[in-house]
Amino acid sequence: xxxxxxxxxxxxxxxxxxxxxxxxxxxxxxxxxxxxxxxxxxxxxxxxxxxxxxxxxxxxxxxxxxxxxxxxxxxxxxxxxxxxxxxxxxxxxxxxxxxxxxxxxxxxxxxxxxxxxxxxxxxxxxxxxxxxxxxxxxxxxxxxxxxxxxxxxxxxxxxxxxxxxxxxxxxxxxxxxxxxxxxxxxxxxxxxxxxxxxxxxxxxxxxxxxxxxxxxxxxxxxxxxxxxxxxxxxxxxxxxxxxxxxxxxxxxxxxxxxxxxxxxx
Amino acid sequence: xxxxxxxxxxxxxxxxxxxxxxxxxxxxxxxxxxxxxxxxxxxxxxxxxxxxxxxxxxxxxxxxxxxxxxxxxxxxxxxxxxxxxxxxxxxxxxxxxxxxxxxxxxxxxxxxxxxxxxxxxxxxxxxxxxxxxxxxxxxxxxxxxxxxxxxxxxxxxxxxxxxxxxxxxxxxxxxxxxxxxxxxxxxxxxxxxxxxxxxxxx
Numbered sequence: 001x002x003x004x005x006x007x008x009x010x011x012x013x014x015x016x017x018x019x020x021x022x023x024x025x026x027x028x029x030x031x032x033x034x035x036x037x038x039x040x041x042x043x044x045x046x047x048x049x050x051x052x053x054x055x056x057x058x059x060x061x062x063x064x065x066x067x068x069x070x071x072x073x074x075x076x077x078x079x080x081x082x083x084x085x086x087x088x089x090x091x092x093x094x095x096x097x098x099x100x101x102x103x104x105x106x107x108x109x110x111x112x113x114x115x116x117x118x119x120x121x122x123x124x125x126x127x128x129x130x131x132x133x134x135x136x137x138x139x140x141x142x143x144x145x146x147x148x149x150x151x152x153x154x155x156x157x158x159x160x161x162x163x164x165x166x167x168x169x170x171x172x173x174x175x176x177x178x179x180x181x182x183x184x185x186x187x188x189x190x191x192x193x194x195x196x197x198x199x200x201x202x203x204x205x206x207x208x209x210x211x212x213x214x215x216x217x218x219x220x221x222x223x224x225x226x227x228x229x230x231x232x233x234x235x236x237x238x239x240x241x242x243x244x245x246x247x248x249x250x251x252x253x254x255x256x257x258x259x260x261x262x263x264x265x
Numbered sequence: 266x267x268x269x270x271x272x273x274x275x276x277x278x279x280x281x282x283x284x285x286x287x288x289x290x291x292x293x294x295x296x297x298x299x300x301x302x303x304x305x306x307x308x309x310x311x312x313x314x315x316x317x318x319x320x321x322x323x324x325x326x327x328x329x330x331x332x333x334x335x336x337x338x339x340x341x342x343x344x345x346x347x348x349x350x351x352x353x354x355x356x357x358x359x360x361x362x363x364x365x366x367x368x369x370x371x372x373x374x375x376x377x378x379x380x381x382x383x384x385x386x387x388x389x390x391x392x393x394x395x396x397x398x399x400x401x402x403x404x405x406x407x408x409x410x411x412x413x414x415x416x417x418x419x420x421x422x423x424x425x426x427x428x429x430x431x432x433x434x435x436x437x438x439x440x441x442x443x444x445x446x447x448x449x450x451x452x453x454x455x456x457x458x459x460x461x462x463x464x465x466x467x
Binding site for chain 2: 161170
């Protein structure tokens with residue numbers, strides 16, 4: 001069995017739900033109508049554009065075009081990490097720290113996944129692009145949450161960190177507690193997702209595969225694989241990001257360098 | 266301990282020398298850069314110039330080693346563990362140390378949030394004094410204390426001076442400066458000047 005193809009009419013019917021919500025918001029004066037409609041329109045435009053772009057890349061079936069797509073995705077993720085920071089590193093580090101660690105973790109996990117999945121040919125866009133996309137999204141979340149927790153925490157706990165430094169702790173010891181708590185914040189979403197998978201909701205990918213006609217057990221196995229990849233990627237990315245952040249928020253004389261962090265406007 | 270042309274944020278160049286076993290007081294209007302100077306000596310901020318202890322240059326030893334010898338205690342220090350006890354080495358006998366600065370020995374097990382500002386100030390000083398430190402850089406060590414507690418802190422510092430430690434102390438209390446310090450410095454417009462004893466008292 002394969003999934004029935006959706007018609008435009010089907011989508012229009014589903015869109016009625018958004019319209020209904022927006023009308024309720026206007027009626028009850030909740031002030032959400034505009035944001036809801038804008039988000040709905042964005043969803044349609046973005047998804048159709050991405051669908052068309054992917055159709056184009058899939059048809060070309062060239063490793064170079066796949067690489068270009070992945071680089072564009074990575075650039076967008078790096079910018080997103082940057083814009084989610086309340087405090088950012090100054091200079092090119094504001095992008096560099098997110099871009100570098102996200103790339104490291106995503107590439108590592110993607111290569112790992114490709115060894116497991118063995119796509120044919122190895123760069124098969126139908127496999128690599130969605131796979132890197134979902135891994136990238138989770139690495140991005142892990143990195144941005146951890147970095148934000150670290151950067152704001154360092155500023156908040158300045159007195160405690162400097163007291164430790166003043167008493168002769170080195171920079172890694174003085175920032176260890178901060179690094180740990182930042183890492184924990186970044187990892188909790190994926191840990192919760194793994195613990196709750198299948199109990200409260202069926203994860204999105206598994207739902208999609210079952211709707212598309214895959215046997216539930218096969219879909220479950222795929223979902224497990226994906227969640228392992230996501231947890232691995234998020235953990236690795238957050239770990240790398242907090243290490244770079246510790247290194248960058250201090251200098252070789254074990255001084256706390258808050259001058260290298262600035263508040264986002 | 267000697268400093269050589271320390272300079273940062275409009276403070277300096279500062280050249281001073283503090284003999285072992287002596288206390289030097291540092292006064293000056295708020296915002297004159299007294300803390301900046303103390304932090305520079307402890308190498309807690311990027312700066313120009315250097316400091317030496319027994320001829321050993323700060324810039325040529327690892328910063329944590331330098332700070333274990335030359336320790337800065339902020340006016341309001343920070344805390345990184347839940348209890349008072351956890352901020353000290355496991356073999357520290359707090360039941361003796363705490364009463365010496367007028368704090369009940371039970372306070373060792375208290376959470377830090379339960380302490381008053383003055384108690385924190387004294388415990389932060391004890392925390393810096395438990396390792397064998399050579400130079401103490403104290404930023405208003407008794408600013409929040411009543412007379413009795415301040416006298417206990419002064420006794421503690423005197424005992425350290427006798428053992429050969431040096432102290433550079435920011436204080437706004439001329440009487441305290443006169444009691445503890447043998448030399449008095451004034452920081453104004455980024456420059457350190459030595460002032461006479463009676464000038465401090467005024």
